[in-house]
Amino acid sequence: MSFAPATMPWFAAHEWRLIWRDGVAMMTGGYPARRIALTVMLAVITVVLHLLANAIVGPWADAGIVADKSTLVLITGTGFLFWTVMLSQALESVTRAYYGRADLDLLFSSPASSRAVFAVRTGITAITTLLLACLLASPIVDVLAFHAGPQWLMAYLALAALSAIATALSVLITVALFRIAGPKRTRLIAQIIAAIVGAGFVIGIQAVAILHFGNMSRFALLQDPAFVDAAPALDSLVWAPAKAALGDWLALAGIVVVGAAALVGTIAFASSSFGRHAIAAAGVAQQHVAHAYGPVSFKSRSQKQQLRVKEWKLLARDPWLLSQTLMQVFYLVPPALYLWISYGKTAGTFVVVIPVLVMAAGQLSGGLSWLAISGEDAHDLVVTAPVSPFAVLTAKIEAVGVVLAVLFAPVVVLMLFASVSLALITAVFIAISSGSATAIQLWFRVPMRRAMFRRRQVASRVSTIAEALSSVFWAGTAVLTGGQQWLALLPAVLAVITLSVAWSLSPKGKRV
Amino acid sequence: MSEPAFALDIAGLNKSFDRPVVKDLHLRVKAGEFYALLGPNGAGKTTILRMVAGLLQPEAGSISVFGIDTRREPLKAKSIIAWVSDEPMVYDRLTPYEYLEFVAGLWNIDARTAQARSTELIGWLGLAPHAHERCGGFSKGMLQKVALAGALVHDPKLIILDEPLTGLDAGSARQVKQVLLDKVKAGVTVIMTTHILEVAERMAERIGVINHGRLVAEGTLAELRAMIGRETTLEEIFLDLVAQKEMDTDPAVDAAA
Numbered sequence: 001m002s003f004a005p006a007t008m009p010w011f012a013a014h015e016w017r018l019i020w021r022d023g024v025a026m027m028t029g030g031y032p033a034r035r036i037a038l039t040v041m042l043a044v045i046t047v048v049l050h051l052l053a054n055a056i057v058g059p060w061a062d063a064g065i066v067a068d069k070s071t072l073v074l075i076t077g078t079g080f081l082f083w084t085v086m087l088s089q090a091l092e093s094v095t096r097a098y099y100g101r102a103d104l105d106l107l108f109s110s111p112a113s114s115r116a117v118f119a120v121r122t123g124i125t126a127i128t129t130l131l132l133a134c135l136l137a138s139p140i141v142d143v144l145a146f147h148a149g150p151q152w153l154m155a156y157l158a159l160a161a162l163s164a165i166a167t168a169l170s171v172l173i174t175v176a177l178f179r180i181a182g183p184k185r186t187r188l189i190a191q192i193i194a195a196i197v198g199a200g201f202v203i204g205i206q207a208v209a210i211l212h213f214g215n216m217s218r219f220a221l222l223q224d225p226a227f228v229d230a231a232p233a234l235d236s237l238v239w240a241p242a243k244a245a246l247g248d249w250l251a252l253a254g255i256v257v258v259g260a261a262a263l264v265g266t267i268a269f270a271s272s273s274f275g276r277h278a279i280a281a282a283g284v285a286q287q288h289v290a291h292a293y294g295p296v297s298f299k300s301r302s303q304k305q306q307l308r309v310k311e312w313k314l315l316a317r318d319p320w321l322l323s324q325t326l327m328q329v330f331y332l333v334p335p336a337l338y339l340w341i342s343y344g345k346t347a348g349t350f351v352v353v354i355p356v357l358v359m360a361a362g363q364l365s366g367g368l369s370w371l372a373i374s375g376e377d378a379h380d381l382v383v384t385a386p387v388s389p390f391a392v393l394t395a396k397i398e399a400v401g402v403v404l405a406v407l408f409a410p411v412v413v414l415m416l417f418a419s420v421s422l423a424l425i426t427a428v429f430i431a432i433s434s435g436s437a438t439a440i441q442l443w444f445r446v447p448m449r450r451a452m453f454r455r456r457q458v459a460s461r462v463s464t465i466a467e468a469l470s471s472v473f474w475a476g477t478a479v480l481t482g483g484q485q486w487l488a489l490l491p492a493v494l495a496v497i498t499l500s501v502a503w504s505l506s507p508k509g510k511r512v
Numbered sequence: 513m514s515e516p517a518f519a520l521d522i523a524g525l526n527k528s529f530d531r532p533v534v535k536d537l538h539l540r541v542k543a544g545e546f547y548a549l550l551g552p553n554g555a556g557k558t559t560i561l562r563m564v565a566g567l568l569q570p571e572a573g574s575i576s577v578f579g580i581d582t583r584r585e586p587l588k589a590k591s592i593i594a595w596v597s598d599e600p601m602v603y604d605r606l607t608p609y610e611y612l613e614f615v616a617g618l619w620n621i622d623a624r625t626a627q628a629r630s631t632e633l634i635g636w637l638g639l640a641p642h643a644h645e646r647c648g649g650f651s652k653g654m655l656q657k658v659a660l661a662g663a664l665v666h667d668p669k670l671i672i673l674d675e676p677l678t679g680l681d682a683g684s685a686r687q688v689k690q691v692l693l694d695k696v697k698a699g700v701t702v703i704m705t706t707h708i709l710e711v712a713e714r715m716a717e718r719i720g721v722i723n724h725g726r727l728v729a730e731g732t733l734a735e736l737r738a739m740i741g742r743e744t745t746l747e748e749i750f751l752d753l754v755a756q757k758e759m760d761t762d763p764a765v766d767a768a769a
Binding site for chain 2: 307313314380384388
């Protein structure tokens, strides 16, 4: 089907083509032959997730779901968790629409309407946000539809409305930031807001659960009778999304209308300023800001020290990384809070925080290692310098190690007051988990610009999956070791197998 | 021990990607010489220079820089080479001073010397007003000048430049050319690829023409003119040599370069 050039459908078709090709390239790592393997893998993952959801939600659905207040609180709370993730994702996508320069220069220099471009990109943000939400929620929704009736499929429409609201809100936040903070700071602030929103709600209710109920379950608060009693009455509009998901047609129609109106209204409101703000964002790169400085004073450092200092400077000056690190640090808040509250109680309770720390270490280490090892903007410079490749790599790994030590040492020290053995176990597995993630990044290193961080998965799906799996398995090993169980050997073996498979699939020997 | 006569001595160099890119190349550049390497797109110029700089491994042949075998003693060779590519190797989030401090550190230059040289280079290249700004917002020309300063801060004996003038305005190009000529006067060897034949004609003492991964002609401008038997411009000579070679060479040789 072809559309008249420069119309909204024409732009939409163009955008979809790019997104599709981008997505396929990302998933297949640029090898079309991997499509079949990818399809099989996705099918397997879908089945596994549905089986998992069936095990968790199935019994609850079979017992009969009554649309009482406690059910509405639980669905609304869980739905709000999804929505915060959607809002975080939408905010990031909308910011990219303003700051991504890939083709904006071409589009703005053409006689095409910037309003049409904005409308299409905002609409696509809403759709991609919905797809993410569907990806996360579909196992639960499908299982509920299977056990409790097809009316649960209406939850997808409710999700569509919520994604439209999340996108509209993201546009409004971005426009407000442009007006208040200016184009130079909008991206950084938006990224930080996205990180806080993404992690904030889940951490917030976890923190409340720790403070009031003494455990880390995020559902403790949502299932607390006192909290349910204090929630608004059944006829409150707050429950509309939950009622829509439960099959209430009127509530569904209401939130769909609100979602569509919010999105259309926001597009109409913000599209007129899109061109202006996007051009202002482009101008940011041209601004030369001299930072406060004293007299120039070069420091005497060894080659490795120079490399480490350079890495730290670049990490500290990377706003996107800052927001990502901030998010990881947020996830450390509940365990730290739990340790603080539980101080003086039995050491056994601390076991629950170990996997959180080990997982976070693995994930953070993977990102930082990619930036330091693969994300080298001056790759040729470093390779042509009279420094051995081994020295370069060890310096970069040391730089990452120091950052991780600074982030995790305080929590481990806090643990020492409660249990020396558990603190040691945590420290050891933080080191192993982050070491594994770093090793994977080393095996799959491909020189790229740091700006490509978002697309590092393009380099290799295997490394991304291996990184995630090894973190999970080491977290499992750590918690079982903390609980003094022989079963700890099982995830440890799985972690080693994961690393072995990753090593065997890595493009070793192909680099200079 | 006396200084070797050749800054660069390449013998029997071969490199293939999906097809041969450099084929049995022999090339010698005298110490203190300004040498321009010319060739059509895909001729293999960049591949050759990247092998010299240690960015690619040759499949066969030897490369020696001032008598140092780059494969046997890579670090020793690298310590006297500077590499400047057409894509400036600069960090967006470092200032020119921070960048030069980092580069000097990589080449083990002591801090005091590095600072003095950096200040001199920054002034020389007209970067002083921007010396404390992060490079992220710099124009291509400014970035290229920062990269050039980085290449010079460790006082190399051999400077290899791959299309260093691409995208530079007339003023920046003149500054870069002047810096290079000054370096040659001071005894440094410069090897440069360029598509701007006028630059090669005016600056280079000797010119090598690469086509399909082979050195098809080499000499001073006068020698090249004598080779084709006409008193003409370098552009005419270059086109003549390349066209002549096209007629008797396998066209599939170098597309991968």
